[in-house]
Amino acid sequence: MNLELLREERPLVHHMTNEVVMNFTANGLLAFGGSPVMAKEPEEVEDIASVAGALVLNIGTVRKEDIETMIKAGQAANKAGVPVLLDPVGAGATSFRKNAVQRIVDEVDVAVVKGNAGEIAALADIPLNVKGVDADESGDAEEIASRAAGKLQTLVVVTGETDVISDGQERLTSSHGTPLLGSITGAGCLLGSLMAACMSVEKDHKKAALFALEFYNRAAERAAKKVGGPGTFIPHLLDELGKADG
Amino acid sequence: MNLELLREERPLVHHMTNEVVMNFTANGLLAFGGSPVMAKEPEEVEDIASVAGALVLNIGTVRKEDIETMIKAGQAANKAGVPVLLDPVGAGATSFRKNAVQRIVDEVDVAVVKGNAGEIAALADIPLNVKGVDADESGDAEEIASRAAGKLQTLVVVTGETDVISDGQERLTSSHGTPLLGSITGAGCLLGSLMAACMSVEKDHKKAALFALEFYNRAAERAAKKVGGPGTFIPHLLDELGKADG
Amino acid sequence: MNLELLREERPLVHHMTNEVVMNFTANGLLAFGGSPVMAKEPEEVEDIASVAGALVLNIGTVRKEDIETMIKAGQAANKAGVPVLLDPVGAGATSFRKNAVQRIVDEVDVAVVKGNAGEIAALADIPLNVKGVDADESGDAEEIASRAAGKLQTLVVVTGETDVISDGQERLTSSHGTPLLGSITGAGCLLGSLMAACMSVEKDHKKAALFALEFYNRAAERAAKKVGGPGTFIPHLLDELGKADG
Numbered sequence: 001m002n003l004e005l006l007r008e009e010r011p012l013v014h015h016m017t018n019e020v021v022m023n024f025t026a027n028g029l030l031a032f033g034g035s036p037v038m039a040k041e042p043e044e045v046e047d048i049a050s051v052a053g054a055l056v057l058n059i060g061t062v063r064k065e066d067i068e069t070m071i072k073a074g075q076a077a078n079k080a081g082v083p084v085l086l087d088p089v090g091a092g093a094t095s096f097r098k099n100a101v102q103r104i105v106d107e108v109d110v111a112v113v114k115g116n117a118g119e120i121a122a123l124a125d126i127p128l129n130v131k132g133v134d135a136d137e138s139g140d141a142e143e144i145a146s147r148a149a150g151k152l153q154t155l156v157v158v159t160g161e162t163d164v165i166s167d168g169q170e171r172l173t174s175s176h177g178t179p180l181l182g183s184i185t186g187a188g189c190l191l192g193s194l195m196a197a198c199m200s201v202e203k204d205h206k207k208a209a210l211f212a213l214e215f216y217n218r219a220a221e222r223a224a225k226k227v228g229g230p231g232t233f234i235p236h237l238l239d240e241l242g243k244a245d246g
Numbered sequence: 247m248n249l250e251l252l253r254e255e256r257p258l259v260h261h262m263t264n265e266v267v268m269n270f271t272a273n274g275l276l277a278f279g280g281s282p283v284m285a286k287e288p289e290e291v292e293d294i295a296s297v298a299g300a301l302v303l304n305i306g307t308v309r310k311e312d313i314e315t316m317i318k319a320g321q322a323a324n325k326a327g328v329p330v331l332l333d334p335v336g337a338g339a340t341s342f343r344k345n346a347v348q349r350i351v352d353e354v355d356v357a358v359v360k361g362n363a364g365e366i367a368a369l370a371d372i373p374l375n376v377k378g379v380d381a382d383e384s385g386d387a388e389e390i391a392s393r394a395a396g397k398l399q400t401l402v403v404v405t406g407e408t409d410v411i412s413d414g415q416e417r418l419t420s421s422h423g424t425p426l427l428g429s430i431t432g433a434g435c436l437l438g439s440l441m442a443a444c445m446s447v448e449k450d451h452k453k454a455a456l457f458a459l460e461f462y463n464r465a466a467e468r469a470a471k472k473v474g475g476p477g478t479f480i481p482h483l484l485d486e487l488g489k490a491d492g
Numbered sequence: 493m494n495l496e497l498l499r500e501e502r503p504l505v506h507h508m509t510n511e512v513v514m515n516f517t518a519n520g521l522l523a524f525g526g527s528p529v530m531a532k533e534p535e536e537v538e539d540i541a542s543v544a545g546a547l548v549l550n551i552g553t554v555r556k557e558d559i560e561t562m563i564k565a566g567q568a569a570n571k572a573g574v575p576v577l578l579d580p581v582g583a584g585a586t587s588f589r590k591n592a593v594q595r596i597v598d599e600v601d602v603a604v605v606k607g608n609a610g611e612i613a614a615l616a617d618i619p620l621n622v623k624g625v626d627a628d629e630s631g632d633a634e635e636i637a638s639r640a641a642g643k644l645q646t647l648v649v650v651t652g653e654t655d656v657i658s659d660g661q662e663r664l665t666s667s668h669g670t671p672l673l674g675s676i677t678g679a680g681c682l683l684g685s686l687m688a689a690c691m692s693v694e695k696d697h698k699k700a701a702l703f704a705l706e707f708y709n710r711a712a713e714r715a716a717k718k719v720g721g722p723g724t725f726i727p728h729l730l731d732e733l734g735k736a737d738g
Binding site for chain 3 (some may be wrong): 019022023028029030031036038039040041042043047048124176234235236237238239240241242243
């Protein structure tokens with residue numbers, strides 16, 4: 001995975017995403033080296049998705065009419081060979097969300113699904129207790145990642161205390177990061193955007209996802225050392241995302 | 247009011263809120279100890295509102311179609327015994343907003359209404375000069391709070407230089423805070439979210455509202471001492487919201 | 493241009509804007525001295541636009557149905573003598589956006605159009621290579637500004653390394669600023685809001701636009717000296733916008 005190349009190319013990442021975190025996502029991706037575009041008008045999503053480096057579909061605040069538009073954008077991305085990342089935020093919280101993400105994975109060729117254990121379990125029909133959009137960490141993240149990857153035939157990233165990447169055969173884990181990532185909104189959403197940006201320059205999506213995950217977690221660790229709480233963590237995390245890794 | 251209990255339970259607060267302040271609200275509530283969920287799709291709001299610890303209805307950027315959905319969510323919350331807080335942002339600015347909040351208080355059993363003097367006066371039909379979404383502070387906040395509480399049969403919180411809480415009989419006031427709260431967007435919206443979170447663990451809503459108000463204002467006072475303006479105030483306010491009171 | 497007068501009057505600036513940057517825009521305008529209102533419900537936009545000090549139309553995340561509402565608000569502003577600023581974000585990226593902004597300039601009397609070279613070129617039908625919402629800087633910004641101003645019969649502001657203001661006859665340029673403005677989302681959107689606020693108190697819109705541009709760029713230069721990257725730049729920029737110029 002070549003970060004310098006990414007920062008030279010500044011890949012356009014088309015987001016149809018969570019309204020809560022749009023600003024944070026855009027600033028985080030800009031700092032990292034990508035070019036965020038947020039657009040959800042049905043008349044233009046195909047035009048944008050098909051010229052983008054990657055497409056992120058995040059159902060955090062999705063409405064019924066947006067599902068069709070996400071599928072339209074996803075299919076345009078598929079036709080153009082643009083990788084699609086799905087973030088099934090709160091998939092286990094309501095049947096509306098569960099149906100929404102299942103329609104998306106049925107109708108769009110999704111390259112990577114990224115979520116917490118509860119969200120991924122909901123997609124893969126593994127029963128779990130889910131409270132709101134955040135799942136209990138009670139499931140076995142590694143088991144859930146493997147089973148979901150096999151079932152969905154995609155790369156699966158399960159975030160949590162230990163993050164897991166699985167393609168159904170191989171399993172990679174990472175235990176970096178800081179609890180502060182859990183105390184701000186949109187930390188997971190931004191990780192998805194960085195992964196998408198990496199996928200646009202690194203065709204081995206497992207390598208791309210792992211690079212983004214480790215880079216992000218190390219940036220967060222560095223930021224955490226400089227701050228007094230979740231509020232000051234946010235600007236420092238953005239600063240660190242703009243630096244070289246290490 | 248037991249803050250430790252709240253931070254252990256991390257109550258889910260369902261927001262149908264102002265798009266301008268969603269990110270700030272979510273981060274502020276997370277720091278304080280709650281779990282924010284923002285969702286406004288008609289097909290899922292009842293599912294979420296009925297399992298939440300509290301529901302916040304904020305009309306800051308409301309559209310016509312959202313009013314029905316807010317009422318639907320509010321009635322589901324009522325049925326499930328989940329307290330509802332209404333923030334009538336800019337209620338006096340347009341007849342659309344005034345009608346919207348009046349429909350909500352007619353059809354939903356609202357536990358607390360929180361706003362500035364102009365907003366509360368518009369709800370309670372006390373004539374006042376209102377400019378945009380921020381009212382002139384010309385009315386008598388204490389008088390407005392009492393009359394509105396009597397008329398609406400709810401707890402009323404009027405924010406301003408002195409904040410007033412009234413249930414129509416008893417009146418509590420607080421003069422803490424900092425002018426910096428008036429120089430950032432969403433300071434009042436976030437206060438509503440903290441009150442809602444407190445109401446989910448403290449059944450005496452007057453105590454819950456007063457605790458949130460005093461905690462918030464003291465956190466803001468501490469943050470104000472560390473910063474050079476409204477921009478740096480924001481992250482420090484979030485940091486302080488995550489600490490113990492005092 | 494009298495900044496003290498502006499800070500005394502705190503002009504209401506009605507925004508129909510980009511969802512990604514609403515919070516940053518609102519906080520930036522508050523710090524500078526204006527009063528932001530974001531509202532896009534068709535039933536109330538005329539009421540708000542006609543009592544505002546200025547109206548900002550920004551198509552960053554516009555949907556089809558919002559175009560009609562923007563025109564409605566724009567025409568109400570025109571009737572009331574309220575200046576309208578158009579920010580044609582990504583106008584060259586899709587035919588949907590190009591048609592949207594052309595409908596707006598056809599049906600609304602726009603006082604100022606502000607965008608980067610690619611966006612303004614798209615409006616003025618000068619062919620340019622455009623990538624996503626950010627244009628290549630390959631066009632001649634001064635040439636584009638002059639031609640667009642002549643064609644659209646409005647004041648035109650082209651932002652870039654050197655910012656250009658043109659009314660078709662006179663051309664003003666400014667080379668202040670910092671590369672950090674290009675590394676955060678919404679820097680251009682916020683500049684539009686400050687210009688709009690200035691236009692509400694300074695009837696010579698060229699003076700108003702130049703004042704806002706220079707003030708903003710100098711505030712950004714001061715902020716840049718204090719920070720370690722784009723994340724910490726944001727709060728410090730907001731702080732500086734609240735200070736006196738110089």
